[in-house]
Amino acid sequence: MAHHTLKSGFTQLVERLNRFPQGAAPSKLLYKILQILFSEKEAELVSLLPIKPFTAKKTSKIKKLYTASPLPWLVFLNFR
Numbered sequence: 001m002a003h004h005t006l007k008s009g010f011t012q013l014v015e016r017l018n019r020f021p022q023g024a025a026p027s028k029l030l031y032k033i034l035q036i037l038f039s040e041k042e043a044e045l046v047s048l049l050p051i052k053p054f055t056a057k058k059t060s061k062i063k064k065l066y067t068a069s070p071l072p073w074l075v076f077l078n079f080r
Helices: 009-017 028-037 040-047 056-061 071-079
Strands: none
Touching (some): 009 028
């Protein structure tokens, strides 16, 4: 049943943050902080970005983030 496996954008972002060596263990406080910083959709999109430094070209190649131009993502990342 696919609906039982869907994860929220915040859950995806927490899992991504936990991949770093210092980690970010899931907690109520972490979710509250992320909810202040991101909307649900923004958290989902940020969770798809690479952990290592990346270029605008690479961002545009990420399947779920594909747009004709990576400019909106750069603006989003710079003004958050």
